Amino acid sequence: MGSEILVQVQDLKKYFFKERLFSTEKEPIRAVDGISFSIRKGETLGLVGESGCGKTTAGKAILRLIEPTSGQVFFKGKDLMSLRGEELRKLRPFMQFIFQDPYESLNPRMRVGEIVGEGLEIHGVARGKEKRERVEEVLEQVGLHPQDAFRYPHEFSGGQRQRIGIARAIALRPELIVADEPVSALDVSIQAQILNLLMDLRDRLGLTYLFISHDLRIVKHISDRIAVMYLGKIVEMASSEVLFRQPLHPYTQLLLQAIPRLDPAKREEKIFFKETFLSLEKERGCLFAPRCPHFKERCAREAPFLVDHGDEHWVACHFV
Amino acid sequence: MRHPLLEVRSLTTHFFTEDGIVRAVEDVSFEIYPGEILCLVGESGCGKSVTGLSILKLIPIPPGQIVRGEILFNGRDLLKLSEKEMEGVRGNEISMIFQEPMTSLNPVFTIGDQIMEAIQLHQKLNKRDARKKAIEMLDRVKIPSPEKRIDSYPHQLSGGMRQRAMIAMALSCQPKLLIADEPTTALDVTIQAEVLRLLREIQREMEMSVMLITHDLGVVSEVGDRVAVMYAGRIVEYGPIEDIFHEMRHPYTRGLLESIPQLEVKKTRLNAIPGQVPNPLNLPEGCKFHPRCPLRIEDCRREEPPLFEVKEGHYSRCLRWKECR
Numbered sequence: 001m002g003s004e005i006l007v008q009v010q011d012l013k014k015y016f017f018k019e020r021l022f023s024t025e026k027e028p029i030r031a032v033d034g035i036s037f038s039i040r041k042g043e044t045l046g047l048v049g050e051s052g053c054g055k056t057t058a059g060k061a062i063l064r065l066i067e068p069t070s071g072q073v074f075f076k077g078k079d080l081m082s083l084r085g086e087e088l089r090k091l092r093p094f095m096q097f098i099f100q101d102p103y104e105s106l107n108p109r110m111r112v113g114e115i116v117g118e119g120l121e122i123h124g125v126a127r128g129k130e131k132r133e134r135v136e137e138v139l140e141q142v143g144l145h146p147q148d149a150f151r152y153p154h155e156f157s158g159g160q161r162q163r164i165g166i167a168r169a170i171a172l173r174p175e176l177i178v179a180d181e182p183v184s185a186l187d188v189s190i191q192a193q194i195l196n197l198l199m200d201l202r203d204r205l206g207l208t209y210l211f212i213s214h215d216l217r218i219v220k221h222i223s224d225r226i227a228v229m230y231l232g233k234i235v236e237m238a239s240s241e242v243l244f245r246q247p248l249h250p251y252t253q254l255l256l257q258a259i260p261r262l263d264p265a266k267r268e269e270k271i272f273f274k275e276t277f278l279s280l281e282k283e284r285g286c287l288f289a290p291r292c293p294h295f296k297e298r299c300a301r302e303a304p305f306l307v308d309h310g311d312e313h314w315v316a317c318h319f320v
Numbered sequence: 321m322r323h324p325l326l327e328v329r330s331l332t333t334h335f336f337t338e339d340g341i342v343r344a345v346e347d348v349s350f351e352i353y354p355g356e357i358l359c360l361v362g363e364s365g366c367g368k369s370v371t372g373l374s375i376l377k378l379i380p381i382p383p384g385q386i387v388r389g390e391i392l393f394n395g396r397d398l399l400k401l402s403e404k405e406m407e408g409v410r411g412n413e414i415s416m417i418f419q420e421p422m423t424s425l426n427p428v429f430t431i432g433d434q435i436m437e438a439i440q441l442h443q444k445l446n447k448r449d450a451r452k453k454a455i456e457m458l459d460r461v462k463i464p465s466p467e468k469r470i471d472s473y474p475h476q477l478s479g480g481m482r483q484r485a486m487i488a489m490a491l492s493c494q495p496k497l498l499i500a501d502e503p504t505t506a507l508d509v510t511i512q513a514e515v516l517r518l519l520r521e522i523q524r525e526m527e528m529s530v531m532l533i534t535h536d537l538g539v540v541s542e543v544g545d546r547v548a549v550m551y552a553g554r555i556v557e558y559g560p561i562e563d564i565f566h567e568m569r570h571p572y573t574r575g576l577l578e579s580i581p582q583l584e585v586k587k588t589r590l591n592a593i594p595g596q597v598p599n600p601l602n603l604p605e606g607c608k609f610h611p612r613c614p615l616r617i618e619d620c621r622r623e624e625p626p627l628f629e630v631k632e633g634h635y636s637r638c639l640r641w642k643e644c645r
Contacts, residue, residue, distance in 0.1 A: 051508055157596050159596065187363040188537075188580065189575060189576060189612075190592075190596070190597075192579035192580075192593070193593075193594070195590055195592075196589050196592055199588065199589070217580060217581040220581065220583060221590070244583060254510055257513075259509060260513075260536070261541060263565060264541050264544070264561045264562055264565055265562070
């Protein structure tokens, strides 16, 4: 892993405005609310959080698959947000997305060869025989057979379909891959196969991953560093080893405690926190305060910033 | 000697489809004792949910059919009961909760209406007493301010609260057995931990038995007393929870556990089980796991192994169980 920074995200925001028939509500849903981080070349950054925390929206906004509300993303030093049309298209091959659902993300009317090779043609990388050869090569890299190019997605199981999705993503020789819950829809025994494949490809092709998942075990396994998201904000970020050894934010601590231990002897050790109906005053206070076991008066008044506590261990909490 | 509350013997449920016979559950036998949690664990299509539905005779007929077997509940064979008699069992003596509470709760009635309906259907209570009882149940599953929440509609509750409301409804008639089919799969990990703890607490208080159906060995490790591991419609390993996690004697159980990343050790590769789950219309000969098994020998191809007794109460459907550790 080099020290060269491949992706830099600065104060990225994505707000959704609820549209009604005759009015637009003023108060937006802050799906992603000012996140900043960078990913070095060859590194895997895990983005973890519970449903609705904004991790998928963040992943899509970074690649401009959806338009961010504000903020900047630098990819290989270029500001993605300022690029238009053709300029952005030229960068697309270098940054690819792997989707969660291998059933919905593959066009059922296209043969596997067309799905995997489509990007090569669109970006003018390869045509005809050259394209076919590249498709065969990529299919073999993901553990499929070259002959599979002539089959349709429905002929494959979930795990194999996810291999097709991965083949499509790597066909253009990308540098960055945003993988959004790539194994969540798969059975446990197949999850391990796909995780192994993703790690092999990373090492062999020198890929950089933004790995989005709700599953802490999986994120820990694959990531060099982990960012924990809660309600649109990053609350803690550190190397995966440090985050698991010494979680500092109360939310991270509770999240880690909630992971089933896989050891029946270690059951009754958990501390619990409350599910809540409280809502905070908007734009004020720490978003985690209503569920926080260490809640103090200051938390309701003032939102904490993400602060470096040494060794790139970033935490957003007043009382760390 | 304890007597089992539920005894399933040689349960065999098939689906007769246009493409052929799907042998969803094949010769499955197990017991559930009073006051214990038995976990049925396996991957999608292994027959765990069909087993649960078969016990309550909720299999759609056709195409499904319970071909063989006995389901003895307190000594009475449920398969011999009429539909009318079954209605007295369902929701009353045996209750069931499902993965997605939103699909099993009716969106146009308040949760109070729905819990009261269940209570009034099985117990001779007037509306006022039923409402009192419903509030009591909501309190029991730790829903805050139950006297207000009782008038909420399902969409006004969070996923975790909805699953609690489902549990309140299922338990309102004090069933002796609760069948919980992936009750926490749709929930976030922090909420899952709370719902599991709640389930365990209530199960102890009410001295109820639970059959918990899940794909997640983590959930099993948190709440189970005994475990049945299913693969391709069969129980492949069956025993006390400590044995399943620490003394497993079937290569599939071992493979499932090793597929899950460990928190304690950083390993570069996971020991994934190779291959795919077999097509239920076209199961392999002999041991159903042999095409994916690291221990397979020629004999595994020829003949389906029986359940071998590893020790009292622990069984493995593997010819080489002695070598699998």
